[in-house]
Amino acid sequence: MIHLATLPSGARALLIDLARATDTPVSFLSKIMQALRRAKLIGSQRGKRGGFELLAKGRAASMYEVIEAIDGPIFLNTCLVSGKSCERSAWCPAHPVWGRAQGAMLNVLQASIQELAGSAKRLQNGQPNELKVLVVVH
Amino acid sequence: MIHLATLPSGARALLIDLARATDTPVSFLSKIMQALRRAKLIGSQRGKRGGFELLAKGRAASMYEVIEAIDGPIFLNTCLVSGKSCERSAWCPAHPVWGRAQGAMLNVLQASIQELAGSAKRLQNGQPNELKVLVVVH
Numbered sequence: 551m552i553h554l555a556t557l558p559s560g561a562r563a564l565l566i567d568l569a570r571a572t573d574t575p576v577s578f579l580s581k582i583m584q585a586l587r588r589a590k591l592i593g594s595q596r597g598k599r600g601g602f603e604l605l606a607k608g609r610a611a612s613m614y615e616v617i618e619a620i621d622g623p624i625f626l627n628t629c630l631v632s633g634k635s636c637e638r639s640a641w642c643p644a645h646p647v648w649g650r651a652q653g654a655m656l657n658v659l660q661a662s663i664q665e666l667a668g669s670a671k672r673l674q675n676g677q678p679n680e681l682k683v684l685v686v687v688h
Numbered sequence: 689m690i691h692l693a694t695l696p697s698g699a700r701a702l703l704i705d706l707a708r709a710t711d712t713p714v715s716f717l718s719k720i721m722q723a724l725r726r727a728k729l730i731g732s733q734r735g736k737r738g739g740f741e742l743l744a745k746g747r748a749a750s751m752y753e754v755i756e757a758i759d760g761p762i763f764l765n766t767c768l769v770s771g772k773s774c775e776r777s778a779w780c781p782a783h784p785v786w787g788r789a790q791g792a793m794l795n796v797l798q799a800s801i802q803e804l805a806g807s808a809k810r811l812q813n814g815q816p817n818e819l820k821v822l823v824v825v826h
Contacts, residue, residue, distance in 0.1 A: 659785065
């Protein structure tokens with residue numbers, strides 16, 4: 551997602567190129583891309599100029615929304631799973647600590663893909679570069 | 689651990705009573721107690737006045753130290769596992785976000801067993817009480 555967000559707006563990338571850029575096996579990445587497409591974070595086009603592209607929703611998405619689209623929601627403990635309840639949670643002193651720990655973690659994961667792409671560009675200045683690595687692999 | 693910390697100093701509790709107080713199967717709890725004993729957070733004595741007792745290290749321990757003694761260290765992502773390294777982490781913009789998310793979570797889990805026992809006592813005032821539940825089960 552961050553790699554797609556560093557490409558020029560509207561650019562599409564082939565699965566094979568995304569796999570190289572992210573050091574990810576094609577078969578595994580293919581499943582990830584399906585999940586991201588189902589969540590409408592990315593789109594795909596077939597044909598000669600086809601490939602995967604970031605949708606506006608994906609660019610605005612938080613890191614947490616991307617994780618959730620792939621792995622489902624994160625719960626640090628079963629007592630935090632929505633819809634489930636533990637009869638001890640009303641008075642269990644560990645329950646609110648788990649809740650605050652999860653809240654603190656999720657708060658950090660609100661960083662948006664757009665922001666992360668900006669920091670990717672800054673980090674790559676003078677650092678080993680994803681696209682340079684891509685050329686070496688070719 | 690919190691339950692043990694609410695008992696009078698030096699008191700010992702039998703596994704069967706701890707299992708009742710925590711709604712936990714004895715066989716499962718027995719493994720947890722072994723892990724806590726290995727970490728020197730609790731001690732145990734055999735015999736007529738035997739049972740499990742909280743050690744000073746256990747009373748001062750954080751919730752995280754207890755989790756770690758049972759489940760091992762928590763890592764939100766493999767790129768945060770100590771000793772392991774990901775060659776992408778120097779420039780991957782998601783890596784520092786994972787690090788901050790983990791730090792924020794661990795910071796909350798620093799709440800000590802002693803503190804949690806204090807809040808357990810406060811929560812139990814006028815609330816369904818662990819010890820009352822114990823009597824009902826008897």
